[in-house]
Amino acid sequence: MKTIKINLPRELNRIRIVPIADVHIGDPYCDIETLNKTIETIKNNPDVYCICNGDLMNTALKTSVSDVYSEKLTPMEQLLKVRDLLYPIKDKIICMTNGNHEARVYKTDGIDTTAILARELGIEDRYAPASALVFLKLGQKTKEHKTQQMQYSIFVNHGCGGGHRIGGKLNRLEDVVSIVDADVYIHSHTHLPAVFKNNFFRTNLTHQSVEEVEKLFVNTNAFLTYGGYGETYEFRPASRSVPVIYLSGEERIMEAKI
Numbered sequence: 001m002k003t004i005k006i007n008l009p010r011e012l013n014r015i016r017i018v019p020i021a022d023v024h025i026g027d028p029y030c031d032i033e034t035l036n037k038t039i040e041t042i043k044n045n046p047d048v049y050c051i052c053n054g055d056l057m058n059t060a061l062k063t064s065v066s067d068v069y070s071e072k073l074t075p076m077e078q079l080l081k082v083r084d085l086l087y088p089i090k091d092k093i094i095c096m097t098n099g100n101h102e103a104r105v106y107k108t109d110g111i112d113t114t115a116i117l118a119r120e121l122g123i124e125d126r127y128a129p130a131s132a133l134v135f136l137k138l139g140q141k142t143k144e145h146k147t148q149q150m151q152y153s154i155f156v157n158h159g160c161g162g163g164h165r166i167g168g169k170l171n172r173l174e175d176v177v178s179i180v181d182a183d184v185y186i187h188s189h190t191h192l193p194a195v196f197k198n199n200f201f202r203t204n205l206t207h208q209s210v211e212e213v214e215k216l217f218v219n220t221n222a223f224l225t226y227g228g229y230g231e232t233y234e235f236r237p238a239s240r241s242v243p244v245i246y247l248s249g250e251e252r253i254m255e256a257k258i
Helices: 032-044 075-092 103-109 113-121 166-178 228-232
Strands: 002-007 014-020 048-053 093-097 132-143 146-157 184-187 194-204 209-219 244-248 254-257
Touching (some): 002 093, 032 075, 048 075, 048 146, 075 093, 075 113, 093 113, 093 132, 093 146, 132 244, 166 184, 166 194, 166 209, 184 244, 209 254
Parallel strands (some): 014 048, 048 093, 146 184, 184 209
Antiparallel strands (some): 014 244, 244 254
């Protein structure tokens, strides 16, 4: 599991993290208007950052489920298009992961197109081909006359499975808590914007104690209108509202809103 360390300015007493996933550039039903608005929000607000969590490109191949004949762009054109869209916010991307659509090319030809995208954006150190565990610092707090930055751990994975029903999709998200202990869990793939919290008892072997902690779970939206693959296989139309994560730099407060 790749770990990524991000140190943000102490002057930031709160940040917003906007996930971008399941864009499916190249698909005729890609909602480019909502994507552009999301990117503009990230670009124009100094407290807003981004996590890119896979399936940025649709990557329909002759051997894949997607309809290769209806694609608006070739896989190479999709890569360049996503690069151009994300370039203005490249310095605000906390991490980037691979998705199952991009993985099609790796499976057939051994080429990681998301790794190439990260290289084009100059953020190779923030790219994880599978899961990423981000250690993020921001702001500052004073405790026992000592000043230090707030720190959060964020587990990011594009995800897989989930099925048609909402319960199954949320179960896939909640299941990731069994992989690693983190503060925030970000999951995509199922095209369902959703947020919830659960509590957890964390042990401290040094002090032989236990602490009850809160965990935040975020499932991300897709940037797709209804039709194509989703309509053919009788998936429900999905909301394109983008979840936003709020992290405080002054005290441990984690929130998310859709």
